[in-house]
Amino acid sequence: MTAQDLPAWLPLSVFVWIVQMVAYHGFGLWFEWLDRTGRLADYKMRPVDPKTYAQVLPRVLANQVLFLLPAMMLVEKAGLAFVGPAHISPLMFVVGLIGMTVGHDLVQYVSHAWILHRPTLMRSLGHSVHHSVTASRSISACFMSPADFIMEIAAPYLLPLIAITAIGSAGADLTFHVFAVTAGAFGGLYEHSGYDFSAKLAKSDNAFLRFVGSRISSKAHAEHHSRGNVSFSDGFGSSNICDTVFQTRWDLVKPRERQRRSAQQQEA
Numbered sequence: 142m143t144a145q146d147l148p149a150w151l152p153l154s155v156f157v158w159i160v161q162m163v164a165y166h167g168f169g170l171w172f173e174w175l176d177r178t179g180r181l182a183d184y185k186m187r188p189v190d191p192k193t194y195a196q197v198l199p200r201v202l203a204n205q206v207l208f209l210l211p212a213m214m215l216v217e218k219a220g221l222a223f224v225g226p227a228h229i230s231p232l233m234f235v236v237g238l239i240g241m242t243v244g245h246d247l248v249q250y251v252s253h254a255w256i257l258h259r260p261t262l263m264r265s266l267g268h269s270v271h272h273s274v275t276a277s278r279s280i281s282a283c284f285m286s287p288a289d290f291i292m293e294i295a296a297p298y299l300l301p302l303i304a305i306t307a308i309g310s311a312g313a314d315l316t317f318h319v320f321a322v323t324a325g326a327f328g329g330l331y332e333h334s335g336y337d338f339s340a341k342l343a344k345s346d347n348a349f350l351r352f353v354g355s356r357i358s359s360k361a362h363a364e365h366h367s368r369g370n371v372s373f374s375d376g377f378g379s380s381n382i383c384d385t386v387f388q389t390r391w392d393l394v395k396p397r398e399r400q401r402r403s404a405q406q407q408e409a
């Protein structure tokens with residue numbers, strides 16, 4: 142199946158949005174089922190968020206329907222993305238995925254760390270809404286104010302997509318788009334689920350298994366929700382380049398504070 146097989150009334154952007162919704166709410170229901178049945182309880186790191194599924198869902202759906210869908214359609218109408226070749230080469234596929242990961246990290250970090258977390262803007266742009274959840278109910282990943290959703294979800298997805306489309310990646314390639322939105326949805330939901338599937342690998346004696354564990358850990362975003370001033374990148378699936386460059390990664394902040402304290406003690 143290619144984008145050309147879609148019926149005329151169904152633009153590619155809308156189809157990809159539907160795939161995204163199925164992935165997001167499918168994974169969301171799976172995590173909810175885990176919470177309710179206690180399956181995989183060994184991997185649940187925190188008590189489930191006090192805000193219920195029913196309390197979180199309306200705001201999430203409003204963001205997805207009122208902001209994400211029109212933004213995606215607009216980008217297609219403007220000829221900036223969801224347009225171009227029906228199939229891209231394997232090289233362009235890889236280039237596109239790298240571009241999306243790095244670009245997402247960049248846009249999301251600037252929005253999140255430098256704008257949304259500014260003390261003067263925290264309330265006016267409404268990032269405090271997202272911080273009213275504890276990252277322990279997966280669908281709360283998109284429980285956000287409209288401004289927050291546009292800056293942290295829609296823009297970090299669409300701006301890199303526009304950039305890679307301009308250099309000949311993504312195009313109208315269904316496989317690429319479906320993969321990108323499904324992986325993105327899973328990453329966001331997992332980070333906010335309260336589950337950490339690396340819990341056992343992290344304790345392994347085997348260095349390789351510990352490395353695999355570090356790649357699938359959801360700890361970074363959990364630390365962001367609990368400490369507020371660390372790990373602004375999307376932890377899972379993100380390149381985390383910005384958190385590393387700007388030294389805001391949760392595992393880097395502690396030594397930095399310790400260093401500062403010992404420096405102060407030396408001065409005194």
Ligand SMILES: [Zn+2]
Nearest residue numbers: 253258268365
């Ligand atoms: Zn935040």
Ligand SMILES: [Zn+2]
Nearest residue numbers: 271276333362
């Ligand atoms: Zn969050």
